[in-house]
Amino acid sequence: MSRPPEITRTECRQCGTEIYGVNGRYSCTVCGWVNPWYEGHGELPTAKDDPDYPRRRNAR
Numbered sequence: 001m002s003r004p005p006e007i008t009r010t011e012c013r014q015c016g017t018e019i020y021g022v023n024g025r026y027s028c029t030v031c032g033w034v035n036p037w038y039e040g041h042g043e044l045p046t047a048k049d050d051p052d053y054p055r056r057r058n059a060r
Helices: none
Strands: 007-011 018-022
Touching: none
Parallel strands: none
Antiparallel strands: 007 018
């Protein structure tokens, strides 16, 4: 069972602005800094986790 998203906060490493993100992934709207994807607090979802992912239909 996956955990619900958690709102997290930190200081922008580039300009010092207090910023908020989801599960440790951040982007600063002031200067444009973004932390690397691997610094998040959990695994990123796969394409198959996307509700719009194309599913194979049963062949008749």
